[in-house]
Amino acid sequence: MKAKFPSKEWIEQFMVVLNNSPDYKEAAEWWEGDFLFVVETDEKLDKKATFYLDLWHGDCRSVDYFEEGQEPPETEFQYIGKYSNWLKVINGDLDPIKGILTRKFKLVGDKGKVMRATKAAKELVNSAQKVPTEFV
Amino acid sequence: MWFYSAPRKIVFGEDSLDELKEIKGNSALLVTDKILMDLGISQRVIDILESVEFKVTIFDQVDYEPTIPMAKAGAEIAVREEVDWIIAVGGGSVMDCAKAIWVFYENPDMSIDSVFPEDPLPLRNKARLITIPTTSGTGSDANWAIVITDPETKQKLSVGHRDLIPDIDIVDPSLTLKLPPRLTASTGLDVLAHAIEAYTINWKNDFSDAMALQAIKYVFEYLPKVVKEGENIEYREKMHNAATMAGIAIGNSQIGGAHAVAHSAGAILKIPHGEIIALALPHMMKFCIEEEDVVKHYSEIAHTIGLSFETKKEGAEKLILEVENLIQEIGLKTSLREFGVTPKVLQENMKLLQDFALNDTGSLVNPRDITKEALENIFYDMAGFVKGGYRNNILKVNLSDQSITNENLDLEAAKDFVGGSGLGAYYYFNFLNTKNVDALSPDNILIFMTGPLTGLPTSCSGRFSVCSRSPLTGFWGESNSGGKFGPELKFAGYDGLIIEGAANSPIYLFIDNDKIEIRDASKYWGMGVFETQEALLKDLDDKSFKIACIGPGGENLVKFASIMNDGGRAAARTGLGAVMGSKKLKAIAVKGNNKDFLLPDEFKEKSREAYEEIKKDFSVEMAKELGTAGFVDAAVDFYGDMAIRNWSESSFKEAYNISGTTMKETIQVGRYACYRCPIGCGRVVKIPEGKYKLSKTKGPEYETIAAFGTNLKIGNLEALAYANYKANDYGIDTISAGSTIGVFLDLVSKNYVPPEIIPEGLDPSFGNPDTLLDLLEMIAFRKDIGNLLAEGSKVLSENYLYSALAPQVAGLEAPFHDPRAFSSMAILYITSPRGACHLNGDGYLVQQGIEYPELQIDNIPDNRFNIDNSAKQFARLQSYRQLYNAMTICQFYNPPAPIVADLLGMAMNQKYEPEDLILLGDKIFALKRIINLRLGWKPELQVLPNIMRKRLDGPTEGNSPDVQKQLEEWYAYRNYNNESGAPRIEELKRLGLENLLSFSNLED
Missing domain, CATH: 3.40.50.1970 (Rossmann fold)
Structure with a gap:
């Protein structure tokens, strides 16, 4: 069943897909660090949404979802962008690094660490594309 | 009446x-x-x-x-x-x-x-x-x-x-018999100024003319004599009478603009009248010569003093020249600079200078209307200051006959070709019209050239270009370096330095502002780059000197020898270190004191605006935090951009160990920046102990990590840092060295190299740091197999009949951005003026999303493997980077194009829009293409090497760029003839370069 993006159902399905991805496991086997994926409003989305992911050595240990007005935890990293740009990333039309270089996304956190995880980032996107999604 | x-x-x-x-x-x-x-x-x-x-x-x-x-x-x-x-x-x-x-x-x-x-x-x-x-x-x-x-x-x-x-x-x-020579000269010049002005002012009449002309005749005839022989009563009498006659002339005509300027400057800058009128007169004459009447009057004076000419204009111009020659002959100063007037003093007093001059009688009756703007230009010309970023000075040193000359920068050419490698190309083109010689011939010239932005108070203004014929490729050679050497050359008062001839024994060039000497360098010959710089600075006993030098690589004419400056900064590509070595020029030590530039107030504000913009740039942030090596992880794992095992493999797990992030976590102890650079992409590393022990030194950047690391499958960061240090110390280009070594090891692995050729003790396999270090040394000293490797990968591979293995275009080894990862690099490599080059267009960054919308480089296909219909944009990028190498500023510094246009405009006293930047780049590109055609370059060389076309698994997903298609689009956009390779006549006309037509065999 399709999950709406962004929603709690979506991120929970994403976690399942990710944890079943051997490519992600291999690419991220050294990774330690939790993430917030922040979906900002634009003409298509009128309320901000935030995903929380606890990523640890190739596994996604937990996820959570925060709507606008709710306070997400502090994390080591944040990847922040408008809804339309998140669509592009998930659909494969924009790679996450290009997203940062073109200022469509903002990366908060140790950039060095993220830059060496580009393969893992690619696998995150691949997994996102496998989640049956209904975009708002 | x-x-x-x-x-x-x-x-x-x-x-x-x-x-x-x-x-x-x-x-x-x-x-x-x-x-x-x-x-x-x-x-x-x-x-x-x-x-x-x-x-x-x-x-x-x-x-x-x-x-x-x-x-x-x-x-x-x-x-x-x-x-x-x-x-x-x-x-x-x-x-x-x-x-x-x-x-x-x-x-x-x-x-x-x-x-x-x-x-x-x-x-x-x-x-x-x-x-x-x-x-x-x-x-x-x-x-x-x-x-x-x-x-x-x-x-x-x-x-x-x-x-x-x-x-x-x-x-x-x-x-007047006891009048000292200097006073004789200056007062005598005042006589000439009176007489010339009286003869050209609107109030002139037959009576004043008669007095003026006789006075002028006497000055030209007797002033040089009386300056030398002050006791000669006859000369004194003639000059004394001339002074009175000229006084009567102005009393019955008038003084003019030269006096208005002289009165003003004399009062404000406290310079005696006779001295200041000598500065003002020729400049005011050049200003007035635009008027037809003035031409007529000047030509009459020219006739009176016996000059021969065919047209009045010619006569008028000859008169001005005669005046200038006279001023020099009698030993008077010829610029305000010589009186200690600085650009700052001039700028601060400009309004007053203008006001006084405009309110002087001389201005009111001058034969050409004087405006505030005209006065400003005249005062700056008198000062010898050039507004903007140029110094208006090219230093020429001939090492054969030891002559040293200063000539004015060709400012007209600078309008077209800007500076750096653009202007370097212009000077080389002129040279080619007199001589076409081998790169290492003593008759070849070597050009060091700054740009109008070099040394200016704006970010990333530390770069300079070195240009000549490349000994590696035989074609146009240029390299680009940062550090502080370029700005120092500018502060010393020079836009560029042209080295001609060759010395008989090792020398170095000493430049301390206007003191230039050719000095013996035999004690430094044989020293590595770092020892040379240290020893020279010690002997000069002045750490403010900046040094550019060669190491054993240049001395031994390694075809990819580099010129190193400011420690480990490198003008590395195309082997110009060998050109320097062929001239026995070991080093150039330069010191300059004048950091003042005459710039509009808006320049500072615009620079600040540019800085705020680049702070938002993620690639700048990355370069700052991790250096260029920060890209290694993404390049290998995500994009497949880095060559692995001589461009033939697609994965390298040890890339993690040699990335910028690992460097930061391990051997990095600091960063360093070029002149005025807020980015500071340079890494400082230290390895306190172990086999690769290193004192604090420059760390390897992306290209070297690729050349010595992924390309040779060496995953040991300490070894790479050490190899980088050694290569720099030898003074050899790490890209070409790593590529050539990679080709050699590949040839060995494929059994193309007979075992007996391999030096004893050398392990010719990939992955061994000792192999790399041994081969670097052999190359630098041309020992054993190093002698062949020192010729570059093309010669090496051809020697063993396997040229397909060499990753070169037109003889220059490609930098380590793979066209299979970013297909735009294909067209950029094969059309680059100097051979495969990443400073000719950073397509890999554009394809990652860095756009230039004001330059219409903003519609790049999302698919990095296919740039169909985008050649136009990459050609424009190419031109933009040609301009960068001319301005010369760092290619990591990318504020929006309108800001760049403004900054460049202010540095060049022009007004530019973004599209003008592309036009300038187009001109520079066309000139370099014509130079290459003259040097024997042919379009058949526009081929991507086989080794870079082989399809690989991994991040490049089996892609190989469609070079032919890209080339067709590129030629169509550039309006060049794809059979001859030359710009079409129509294109040259569009660029305003029709004068180049007669110097090339261009067919439309």
Whole structure:
């Protein structure tokens, strides 16, 4: 069943897909660090949404979802962008690094660490594309 | 109707002082100065007057700039002594002061600036005036003008009245016999200025013309002689008479713009009149020559002094040249700079300078209207300062005959080709029209060139270019380096340095501002780059020098030898270190003190705006935090951009160990930045112990990590840092070295190299750091197999009949951005003027999303493997980067194009829009293409090497760029002929480069 993006159902399905991805496991086997994926409003989305992911050595240990007005935890990293740009990333039309270089996304956190995880980032996107999604 | 006025009596020649015995009266005020009193000259006059029983009161307070209070003080004395004669003995200042005293004596309540030709001026009720000039001279002895300074406003006032004409003018040459050469020269030049201006001013008439022309004739004939032989009474008499004649000329015509400028600058900058008029005259003449009447008058003067010419314009121009030559011949200064005037002083006083000049009589009657803007340009020209970022100076050093010359920068060419490798190409193109020689021939030239932005107070302005024919490729060679050497050359006063010829033994070039010397460098020959720089700085005993030098690589003519500067900064590509070595030029040590540039106030603001923009740039953030090596992880794992095992494999797990992030976590101890760079992409590393122990030194950047690391499958960061240090110390290009070594190891692995060729003890396999280090040394010293490797990968691979293995285009090894990862690199490599090059277009960054919308580089296909229909955008990127290498600024510094256009415009005194930046780049690109055609480059060389076309698994997903398609689109967009490779005639015309047509075999 399709999950709406962004929603709690979506991120929970994403976690399942990710944890079943051997490519992600291999690419991220050294990774330690939790993430917030922040979906900002634009003409298509009128309320901000935030995903929380606890990523640890190739596994996604937990996820959570925060709507606008709710306070997400502090994390080591944040990847922040408008809804339309998140669509592009998930659909494969924009790679996450290009997203940062073109200022469509903002990366908060140790950039060095993220830059060496580009393969893992690619696998995150691949997994996102496998989640049956209904975009708002 | 007009008037002619002259002294009622002029007594001239030797013994003319005896005329004083004939005057009637009792009391005289002798107006003079202390120097003339001390020299006894004024005493001669006093003695004669006292011999005929005159009571003589001395007023010797006059200094070189008479003021109103000074004259009033003299007038008070005249009142007290009830003088019947005022006798001026001295130069122009004394004359002017005496006339002013006379005015105040006879009219105590009058203000000097109310003296006006048409108003009554009561004079000769109490006294009459005698003038006895002791210089040749202002001519003030023979005319009715007064030039006097108001100390409150600092303005020099020019007033006059016909009744101020002296009653008697005694022109005795014996009074000038002791005049020192310098004063003789400067006062003599003033005579010329009077006469030329009198002859061209609108008030000129037949009488003043006659006086002016005769004066001009005498100045050209006798001034150089009398400067050398001051005791020659005949020369003194002719010049003394010329001064009076010229004084009469201006008294009956007028002074002009040169004097307006001289009065203004003299008063504000405190420069004696004769010296400043020598600066002002030629510049004002060049300004006035735009007027047809002036051309006519100048040509008449030219004819009078015996110059031959065919047209009036030619005659006029020759006259100006003759004036300039005369000024040099008599040893006068030719720029305000020589008086210690700095750009800052000039800028601060400009408004006042303009105002004073505009309000001077000379401006009002000048034959060409003078505006504020015109005055500004004239003052800057007089100063020898060039507005903007140029120094207007090219230093040429010929190492064969040891000659050193300064010539003006070709500013017209600079408008087209800007600077850096653009202007370097222009100078090389001119050279090629006289000689076409091998790169290592002693007749070849080596050019170091800055750009208009080099050294300016803006970010990332530390770069410079080195240009020549490449010994590696045989074609156009250029390399680009950062650090501080380029700005220092600019601060020393030079836009560029051209080295000609070759020395017989090792030398280094010493440049300390305008002191240039060719010095023995035999003690440094054989030293590595770091030892050379350290030893030179120690011997110079001045750490402010910046050094560019070669190492053993350059000395041994390794075809990819680099020129290293400021420690480990490298002008590495295309082997220009070998050109330097072939000239036995070990190093250049430069020091410059002048960091001032004449820039509009907006420049600072615009620079700040640019800086705020680049702070938002993620790639800048990355470069700052992780250096260029920060890209390694993404390049290998995500994009497949880095060559692995001679471009033949697609994964390298150890890439993690040699990335910028690992460097930061392990051996990095700091960062370093080029001149004025807020990014600081340079890494400083230290390895305190172990096999690869290193003191603090420059760390490897992306290209070296690729060349020595992924390309050779070496995953040991310490080893790579050490190899980087060694390569820099040898002075060899790491990209070419790593590529060539990679080819060698690949050839060995494929059994193309006979085992007996492999040096004993060398392990010729990938992955071994010792192999890398051994081969680097062999290359640098051309030992064993190193001798062949030193020729580059193309020669190496051809030697073993496997040229397909060499990752080169037109002989230059490609940098480590793979066209299979970013397909735009294909077209950028194969069309680059110097061979495969990443400074000819950073397509890999554009394809990652960095766009330039104002330059229409903003519609790049999302698919990095296919750039169909995008060649236009990459050609534009190419041109933009050509301009960057000309400006010269760092390619990591990318504020929006409109800001770059503004900054460049202010540095070049032009107004640019973003599209102009592309046009400039197009011009530079076209020139380099024509140079290459002259050097034998052919379109068949536009081929991507086989090794870079082989399809690989992994991040490049089996892609290989469609080079042919890209090339077709590129040629169509550029409007070049794809058979000859040349720009079409129509394109050259669009670029305004039709003059290049006759120098190339272009067929449309």
